[in-house]
Amino acid sequence: MNGGWRAWLRLFAVQGTWNYERMLGVGMGYAAEPLLEDLKTVDPVRHTEAVVRSAEFFNCNPNLAGLALGATARAEYDAVPGAQIARLRTALCSPLGALGDQLFWAGLVPLLVGAALIGVALGAAWWALPAFLVVYNLARVATGVWALRTGLDAGMAVGNAIATSWMSRAIERVGPAAGFSIGAAIPLVSAWYLEAIGWPAALGAIAVALTGVAVTRWFGASLTTVRFTLLALVLLVLFRWVLP
Amino acid sequence: MTDLAPSGALLLVIWGTLVGLDLVSVPQVMIARPVVAGAVAGWLAGDLEAGLRVGVLFELFALDVLPVGAVRYPDYGPATVAGTALAADSPWQFALGLSTAVGLVIAVLGGFGLQWVRRANARAIQRHSAALAAGEGGAIRRLQYGSLLRDAGRAAGLTVLGLVCAWVLAEPLARLDRSTALGLTLVAMGCGLSAVISGALRSAGRGGRLRWLGTGALVGLIVAALR
Numbered sequence: 001m002n003g004g005w006r007a008w009l010r011l012f013a014v015q016g017t018w019n020y021e022r023m024l025g026v027g028m029g030y031a032a033e034p035l036l037e038d039l040k041t042v043d044p045v046r047h048t049e050a051v052v053r054s055a056e057f058f059n060c061n062p063n064l065a066g067l068a069l070g071a072t073a074r075a076e077y078d079a080v081p082g083a084q085i086a087r088l089r090t091a092l093c094s095p096l097g098a099l100g101d102q103l104f105w106a107g108l109v110p111l112l113v114g115a116a117l118i119g120v121a122l123g124a125a126w127w128a129l130p131a132f133l134v135v136y137n138l139a140r141v142a143t144g145v146w147a148l149r150t151g152l153d154a155g156m157a158v159g160n161a162i163a164t165s166w167m168s169r170a171i172e173r174v175g176p177a178a179g180f181s182i183g184a185a186i187p188l189v190s191a192w193y194l195e196a197i198g199w200p201a202a203l204g205a206i207a208v209a210l211t212g213v214a215v216t217r218w219f220g221a222s223l224t225t226v227r228f229t230l231l232a233l234v235l236l237v238l239f240r241w242v243l244p
Numbered sequence: 245m246t247d248l249a250p251s252g253a254l255l256l257v258i259w260g261t262l263v264g265l266d267l268v269s270v271p272q273v274m275i276a277r278p279v280v281a282g283a284v285a286g287w288l289a290g291d292l293e294a295g296l297r298v299g300v301l302f303e304l305f306a307l308d309v310l311p312v313g314a315v316r317y318p319d320y321g322p323a324t325v326a327g328t329a330l331a332a333d334s335p336w337q338f339a340l341g342l343s344t345a346v347g348l349v350i351a352v353l354g355g356f357g358l359q360w361v362r363r364a365n366a367r368a369i370q371r372h373s374a375a376l377a378a379g380e381g382g383a384i385r386r387l388q389y390g391s392l393l394r395d396a397g398r399a400a401g402l403t404v405l406g407l408v409c410a411w412v413l414a415e416p417l418a419r420l421d422r423s424t425a426l427g428l429t430l431v432a433m434g435c436g437l438s439a440v441i442s443g444a445l446r447s448a449g450r451g452g453r454l455r456w457l458g459t460g461a462l463v464g465l466i467v468a469a470l471r
Contacts, residue, residue, distance in 0.1 A: 012270055012271040012272070013269065013388065016270055016395070017365050018391075019362045019363070019365035020366055021369060021370075026376075026384055026388060029376075030385065030388040033381050048378070048379035050379075051380075052377060052379040055376055062272060101310075105310055105312055106310060106447055113303065113307065114460075116279055117303060120279065121300075122471075125283060129283055132277075133275070140272075175452075175453050176452055176456040179444070179448050179454070180456040180459060180463075182447075183460025184460040184461065184463050185460075185464065186441060186464060187465045187467075189304070190468070191468035191471070194433070201426065201430055202430075204434070205433045206434065206437075208431055208437075209433075209434040209437035209441065210438070211434075212439070212442070216438065217442065217445075225305065225435060225439035225442060226305065226348055228435060228438070229344070229431075229436075230345065230348055233344070233431055233435075236427050237424070237428070240424045
């Protein structure tokens with residue numbers, strides 16, 4: 001099976017056709033195309049069926065989509081019945097979504113963003129921001145290559161490969177590290193802003209922050225922080241207009 | 245707002261388009277993070293300090309968002325570019341409040357734009373359903389490139405709208421009295437801090453991560469006090 005690198009590159013745009021019907025489905029079909037090319041000469045009918053299956057409904061974290069892509073492509077070459085491959089795709093949606101979201105969106109991204117914010121607040125923006133981009137993308141590229149290779153090697157046994165992989169251990173470690181990083185960033189960023197304004201005025205900003213936390217937690221989804229902010233800004237302008 | 249030359253404005257539109265695309269469609273290399281988008285926009289606008297101040301503040305708002313599954317969220321990338329353009333060449337202490345207001349409106353509009361793109365993608369797929377059912381690889385490629393183009397158009401339109409708002413509001417910002425401008429900045433900063441604290445508490449839950457969040461906050465406080 002050829003086309004692995006082209007498929008890996010196409011995975012960078014796996015969310016390109018994101019929609020509420022097939023979600024990542026068409027993006028997966030786009031990424032699968034190079035992998036399935038050789039099947040066209042071996043079994044053209046099977047190739048057509050495989051292309052149809054590759055673009056059907058699918059959803060997961062984009063950074064782990066390679067696991068499902070590789071596993072289903074391998075299964076197509078192994079002549080696994082189509083219904084079984086469709087079931088594998090469906091079964092992989094939730095675990096790959098949950099693992100990827102915990103590893104990246106709730107773990108690595110806040111960890112590295114927090115570190116970058118600390119760097120900016122300490123006056124090191126020139127290295128902190130490039131370092132954030134480099135470290136994140138190295139981790140993401142390495143994960144993407146591993147995911148596609150593991151999927152291609154494991155085929156229908158990809159579930160076992162995921163269960164015995166490094167991911168759950170990494171999630172256990174990255175979550176607390178992200179908490180620490182964001183926790184450290186909050187006072188440093190606050191000081192970075194507030195020291196330039198003066199501490200008496202800063203008390204007002206801290207009061208707004210505490211009110212925002214309390215009010216948005218009380219009202220839940222009906223009062224997001226964005227709505228609270230716009231409301232507070234409008235109220236301040238009105239207040240200044242009434243009492244100039 | 246800095247007196248941008250057409251070439252400078254064009255660079256900001258290109259940068260806003262790239263960061264808008266990076267949020268979801270391609271390549272998700274994290275240039276859409278406001279702290280990165282703002283720093284580069286500030287550099288392009290000739291005021292890196294403004295870019296960092298606006299970018300970090302929008303990053304605090306962005307950390308309140310967990311972009312998982314089909315969740316709806318604001319698009320902070322082009323919003324940060326627009327906010328930076330408005331704040332550039334002004335003292336950030338007086339420009340940050342109005343920049344935040346403009347940026348948040350653009351970010352919310354960007355979120356609606358994302359919904360529009362997703363529905364348009366679904367309609368395009370329905371139009372090509374026969375070709376998809378026949379396994380035509382060409383149809384998949386056309387859908388993919390069409391969707392990317394649609395999202396690029398959304399991001400570019402959003403950035404242009406943001407820059408027009410910044411251009412229109414530059415004059416009122418210059419005339420705004422200092423105490424109101426500073427008040428808006430303090431409110432914006434307070435709200436940004438409330439967003440990041442709310443997001444951090446929600447992500448931490450009640451387990452070990454909450455303890456690490458508290459430990460980090462303590463270490464951050466000590467370092468901030470020692471500086």
